Amino acid sequence: MMRTEAGSETATRRAPNGDKDMLGDTLRDVFGFDAYRGGQEAVVTRILGGKSVLAIFPTGGGKSLCYQLPALHLDGLTLVISPLIALMKDQLDFLIDHDVPAARLDSSLTREETLRLYDSLHAGRLKLLYISPERLGNERFLQTLRRQKISLLAIDEAHCISEWGHNFRPDYLKLARLARELRVERVLALTATATPGVADDIVKAFGIAGNDVVHTGFYRPNLTLRVTPCSSDERQALLLSRLRDRPLGPTIVYVTFQRSAEEVAAFLSGNGLDAKAYHAGMNSEDRNAVQDAFMDSGHMVIVATIAFGMGVDKADIRYVYHYNLPKSFESYSQEIGRAGRDGRASTCELLACADDIVTLENFTYGDTPGPEAVVSFVRDVLGRGDVFDISIYELSNAHDIRRLVVKTLLTYLELQNVIESTGPFYSEYKFRPQKSSKEILAGLDPERAEFLRGVFRHARKGKTWFSLDVGEVSERLNEPRERIVSALGYLEETGDLELQASGLRERYRVREFPRDMNGLCDALTDRFQRREENDIARIRQVVEFVQHDGCLTRRLLAYFGEEREDCGHCCRCEGLRVQDLPAARRGSIGSVPTDQLQRLREDDVVATAQGALDTSRQLARFLCGLSSPATSRARLRGHPLFGALEGVPFHEVVACPAVQSLACTPAEKH
Numbered sequence: 001m002m003r004t005e006a007g008s009e010t011a012t013r014r015a016p017n018g019d020k021d022m023l024g025d026t027l028r029d030v031f032g033f034d035a036y037r038g039g040q041e042a043v044v045t046r047i048l049g050g051k052s053v054l055a056i057f058p059t060g061g062g063k064s065l066c067y068q069l070p071a072l073h074l075d076g077l078t079l080v081i082s083p084l085i086a087l088m089k090d091q092l093d094f095l096i097d098h099d100v101p102a103a104r105l106d107s108s109l110t111r112e113e114t115l116r117l118y119d120s121l122h123a124g125r126l127k128l129l130y131i132s133p134e135r136l137g138n139e140r141f142l143q144t145l146r147r148q149k150i151s152l153l154a155i156d157e158a159h160c161i162s163e164w165g166h167n168f169r170p171d172y173l174k175l176a177r178l179a180r181e182l183r184v185e186r187v188l189a190l191t192a193t194a195t196p197g198v199a200d201d202i203v204k205a206f207g208i209a210g211n212d213v214v215h216t217g218f219y220r221p222n223l224t225l226r227v228t229p230c231s232s233d234e235r236q237a238l239l240l241s242r243l244r245d246r247p248l249g250p251t252i253v254y255v256t257f258q259r260s261a262e263e264v265a266a267f268l269s270g271n272g273l274d275a276k277a278y279h280a281g282m283n284s285e286d287r288n289a290v291q292d293a294f295m296d297s298g299h300m301v302i303v304a305t306i307a308f309g310m311g312v313d314k315a316d317i318r319y320v321y322h323y324n325l326p327k328s329f330e331s332y333s334q335e336i337g338r339a340g341r342d343g344r345a346s347t348c349e350l351l352a353c354a355d356d357i358v359t360l361e362n363f364t365y366g367d368t369p370g371p372e373a374v375v376s377f378v379r380d381v382l383g384r385g386d387v388f389d390i391s392i393y394e395l396s397n398a399h400d401i402r403r404l405v406v407k408t409l410l411t412y413l414e415l416q417n418v419i420e421s422t423g424p425f426y427s428e429y430k431f432r433p434q435k436s437s438k439e440i441l442a443g444l445d446p447e448r449a450e451f452l453r454g455v456f457r458h459a460r461k462g463k464t465w466f467s468l469d470v471g472e473v474s475e476r477l478n479e480p481r482e483r484i485v486s487a488l489g490y491l492e493e494t495g496d497l498e499l500q501a502s503g504l505r506e507r508y509r510v511r512e513f514p515r516d517m518n519g520l521c522d523a524l525t526d527r528f529q530r531r532e533e534n535d536i537a538r539i540r541q542v543v544e545f546v547q548h549d550g551c552l553t554r555r556l557l558a559y560f561g562e563e564r565e566d567c568g569h570c571c572r573c574e575g576l577r578v579q580d581l582p583a584a585r586r587g588s589i590g591s592v593p594t595d596q597l598q599r600l601r602e603d604d605v606v607a608t609a610q611g612a613l614d615t616s617r618q619l620a621r622f623l624c625g626l627s628s629p630a631t632s633r634a635r636l637r638g639h640p641l642f643g644a645l646e647g648v649p650f651h652e653v654v655a656c657p658a659v660q661s662l663a664c665t666p667a668e669k670h
Contacts, residue, residue: 023048026072030098037062039216043188044069047152052187052208054158056199056215059192059337064091067154067188071127072100076151076185080130083157083169089291090313095128102128105135108284111498118493121148133160133171136178137424137504140489143482150184158189159330162201163415164534165194167330170407173414174421176205192218192337193330196561218333218560219567222340225552226349226571227545231582235351236267239321242349243273248299249318249346254306254335256324256359264323265303278304306331315342321349325356327363328538329545329559352546354584357539358649364535365650366626369401369409370617371525377401377409378521381419382513389425389505400611400618400630410506412524419508425481427503429488430465433496440496451477455484465500549578587647589656592623597658600641609634616663620654 023044027033036044039057043066046053057063071078095102103117103126120126121144135141153175155161160169161176179187187206194202203213230238239253253268253275255261261277268275274297276290294302295314303323320339326332332350340346369377377399381390390410396403413419433440437456441449458473459466468488474481492499514520541559548555553567566573600606606613612630613619621628622636625643636642645653653659 023069023073026069030072030100031065031069033065037065039214040065040069042214046212046214047186047188048073050186051212052189052206054189054191054194054199054202054206054208054213056191056194056213058216058218058220059334060220060341061192061216061337063156063190063192066190067152068095068100068128070152074151076149077121077126078128078152078154079145079150079184080128080154081133081136081156081175082130083132083160089288090295092130094313100128101126102130104130105141106132115493115495118144122493133169133175136171136174137506138501139423139425139485140492140499140501142423143486143489144493145182150182152186152188153179153182153184154188154190156190158202159191159194159198161189161205162198164531165198165201165330168408168531170404170411173205173411179206193334193560195330195559218557218562219553219564220337220340221567221569222343222345223336223553224345224347224569224571225336225556225567226347226576227352227552228349229352229546229579229581232353232355232585234582235323235353236264238351239264239323240268240271240273242321243268243301243319246319246347250294250297250299250314250316251301251319251321252317252335252338253301253303253321253323254326255303256305256356258305260323261303261305265301268301268303273301274299275301275303278302280305306335314338316344317341318344318346319349320346321351323351325350325352325360325539325542325546327360327535327542329541329556330538332542332545333556333560350546352543352581354581355586355647357543358584358586358647360539361536362624362626362646362650364532364539365654366621366624366628367402367405368528368532368617369399369405369525370615371521372615373399373401373617374409374525374528375521377406378413378517378524381410381413381508382510382517385510387422387507387509389507391503391505393504396629397633400628402629409524410508412527416520416523417511418514418520420511422507422509424504424506425470425485426501427469427471427505428501429468429470429485430462430500430502431459431468431488431491432465432498434498435496440491451479451483452487454479455487543581546581547578548572585647586649587645589645589648589652589658592641592644594658596641597662601662603639606634606636606639609636612636614663616654616659619659619662620650620656623653623659624648624650626650 027036038061039055040062043053043055047066047070055063055066067078067080092102092104101120103120105114105117109117117126121129155175157167159165160167161172162168189202189206189208191202199213202208203210228238243251253264255264258279258281261279265275265277276293278287278290290302294300298316317339320336322332322335326335336348339348377395380395380398392403392406395401395406401409410419414421441452444452454477455468455473458476459468470481470484473484488499491497545552545555549572551566551573552570554564557564600613609630612634613622618628618630622631622642623645625646627637631637631642
């Protein structure tokens with residue numbers, strides 16, 4: 001994944017220098033461009049001038065150059081944070097092929113590749129390092145970063161920092177504090193989907209000045225937006241006819257489910273088209289093979305779940321079809337933005353089916369924790385003392401709340417100033433020496449050698465691995481935990497031992513114990529309720545867009561705060577009138593007889609699944625086919641009633657008298 005020796009000459013020859021001529025040389029010689037695209041020069045100039053910047057560019061607007069180019073003219077490391085670095089393969093391949101010393105650090109690397117990466121990092125040869133935000137929860141990696149000079153922190157998908165954005169990720173809220181702790185010199189926040197409110201959240205978090213927000217606008221004149229209402233029975237045939245009737249060209253078909261990707265790809269392939277599926281359920285080798293084939297093809301159709309396209313640098317994508325409704329304007333804008341990056345005319349068509357509305361809304365309802373879950377969670381966390389540590393995994397299982405929602409709850413408690421994170425740690429380390437103790441300690445000064453001897457003495461020997469409880473060793477040696485972890489990490493990076501960590505836990509301290517526990521729980525429940533309402537509103541905005549009788553391009557841009565005249569080339573501007581959405585094939589609560597629901601409580605499998613179906617919200621998730629930690633642990637996905645009401649709106653199921661009567665606690669107010 002990395003080439004550093006040849007690339008080190010490229011990096012040192014140009015860094016550090018903000019000279020305009022040298023920047024032009026790098027732009028041409030390394031990246032192959034004779035000129036900047038809109039907004040790029042303004043961002044690069046500000047970054048090299050030491051300023052933090054928010055860059056709001058449309059998808060395909062050239063955001064990556066805004067940190068790649070400055071990275072070669074700064075004298076430290078550029079750390080790039082992206083939520084899906086596994087999908088940035090093309091970007092990394094390009095950099096490596098052009099002798100730019102860049103790498104990504106993720107679980108796909110072998111031990112040898114990881115050691116080479118750390119060696120290049122410590123030697124100062126690495127200029128760009130891509131990581132996921134979750135990597136910052138690794139205490140060994142944080143220790144490594146604290147020894148680095150980080151000249152630039154580039155945050156891709158920066159809209160994830162906004163609690164009220166379409167893709168809030170709790171890990172992103174911690175980035176601003178971490179940037180200060182790591183003494184990062186400047187920050188570049190990048191997004192293609194920031195509404196004015198989300199942009200304000202990003203600017204406040206990172207202290208970005210108002211005149212250092214570079215917004216190029218979202219309008220892409222070469223994209224023709226089309227909407228075609230259809231029933232679920234018509235959809236496959238309609239897609240096939242579109243692909244056959246239009247000139248061939250690289251095509252992405254976006255679907256909601258992994259199984260849909262497989263089914264649609266098989267249907268298209270069976271009808272003579274070069275079509276392949278792509279989704280997270282495939283192994284990495286198969287995904288990479290599909291992506292490579294797509295990159296090399298001038299006509300291939302890739303049927304993919306929404307993640308595909310991030311980091312894919314293919315300029316000639318001629319068509320983007322939404323087989324399923326997108327969940328928000330932000331998602332839609334990002335996905336259609338992958339078409340026509342070469343500036344040539346491209347078509348983006350949404351096959352609008354009303355059946356998708358219930359599916360998308362049910363996902364949103366299913367993620368919201370009920371008030372009982374919030375109360376039990378908060379009382380558990382705040383009952384652990386003034387200083388405590390927790391496992392996200394254990395809390396998720398204990399309270400039947402998805403892990404991402406557990407992280408969100410903890411983040412909300414931090415925002416309420418109830419608790420404060422003091423950092424992640426692993427409860428246990430295992431190591432396998434690659435050399436004898438004598439060889440490992442040779443060359444160290446006497447004090448460090450004696451310290452390591454003490455650490456090794458407290459290790460428990462297994463068959464091939466030694467185990468260490470770092471907290472226990474810290475107490476026995478009267479040494480800071482951080483010193484022990486740093487020493488183990490250093491020995492791993494030098495190749496003296498192979499290291500494994502397990503039992504990730506998060507440390508917190510209580511800042512202010514709430515005087516009104518019930519009031520706090522009500523406030524948290526209300527906060528989730530507002531998020532749920534916002535997400536449902538986003539889905540309904542997409543439905544309104546489908547039925548909008550004016551210019552579709554203008555309507556989409558208005559959502560992001562950009563005012564324009566009618567585009568003149570979307571299907572509405574071309575004269576296609578609004579058509580009604582065919583009625584959804586929705587299910588009925590009556591499709592599951594009341595006596596079957598009553599017998600659910602007597603079911604032996606359900607009886608042993610303690611805590612899985614106690615509340616009306618849990619029961620509604622189960623009947624709508626929405627998994628949770630408890631149903632997965634109890635293997636209830638195979639139960640005949642799991643998903644029996646999949647086509648029924650969640651809010652109707654949770655309010656059903658039969659479901660309420662089954663719940664062990666009163667039905668949640670929805």
